[in-house]
Amino acid sequence: MANKTDPLAASVHGTNPQFLVEKILRQKIYDDNYWKEHLFGLTAETIVDRAMELDHIGGTFGGNNKPTVFIQLVLKLLQLQPEKEIVLEFIRNEEFKYVRALGAFYLRLTGRALDIYQYLEPLLNDYRKLRVISVMYMDVFIDQLLRDPMVLDVALPTLPKRLNLEDLKLVDPYSSLSS
């Protein structure tokens, strides 16, 4: 298994799902101690334990651009390709905000546009703090996911603009969910 994508996994955005993380970062993660020691042979169930231990979000850090545990877990999820229900389970988790952030990041990378807007927009109401290089807030993080082309050293797949989807009547016109 070590680094191969699950053979049952479908291609995402036209490629091997692991390729959504760029080659250099991907290679750094494969060579990382944490990946080899703790993330080998995980399933969607056992990855929950690792996700629960998260206390930060982040891409790479330091002069050497060492990958964070968060981004390694993202790559692990890409390798496993859990079903959509499991990803939503991660996002729905209210108690552990970093588990939620992990699920949100994974959904943004692999989900369809409609799913992304449908499941990430409610998270804009989550105002809890997240620990990053500098401190961030969950709703700021989600806003970045919905707008920025690159978040946490990963180039995000292009997301169709909400206006276009609204014109196609695929999605309701935007109304802020905050009361």
Next chain:
Amino acid sequence: MADKNAAAAGAKLQTRMKTGMRMRMYVDRDEKKEMREEDEARSSMGLGNRKAAECRSQEMVHRRTWNVDEYQRKADERKAEEMLKVAADPASSSSYSGTVIRRDALDRNRSRDGNDLQIDKLVGKAIVVSSNTPLELSGGFYCKVCKCSLKDSMSWLDHINGKKHNQALGMNMRCERATLEQVQKRMREHRPSDRKKATQDVDDEVAALDELDSRIAKLREEEEMSKEAKRVLKRQKKEEERAKEKEGLDDGFEAMMGFGGFGGKK
């Protein structure tokens, strides 16, 4: 065109001779003509189906053909023999026999079991090693299953996670997939209190630092205040002293002696 071909044929002969292949030295005229015609036919093959068909039909192209049915028969016979051999003695199966080895799904606990993945076990220890010491006592990491030793933790992990080792333990490299119920159950098992405990030390540190900051600020304030108070006292004292000095001498002195007093007038 004919001349060119003849020249080409001649040149071909020459090159063959140069490379040291065994070739007849002399080619008689009829054979030369044949070779020329062959060459033409070959080059005309790309000219279109009709021309190519013409060439082919004219038996100008001498290509080797095989009797497909004959060889198919031979292959079937060989396969039947192999099957008999395997039926008689299963251990003699080769990769052609088509048996599939079923291994268990990857279980990470098993790949680490029996080897005690203690990466820090020998940190700080010095081991004396001679040519006679067995591998397992020669420092580094030793895998009992594969009977191999590795010198650094990275390659050790690569070995433990690797195909050879896991297949030796009877597993293939694919994990079982988890179901939604399993994931939900796992999530319920983690309670927020447990997690608070996990990050407790970090939160405590942050809280302690905040406290420290506020205490430092308070101390600084107090210092400032005491300094102020001291300054005020000093000023008062000085004023008192000056006032005292001025009063020290009687008024009479000034008139009598002609000078104001013994204190410096600076």
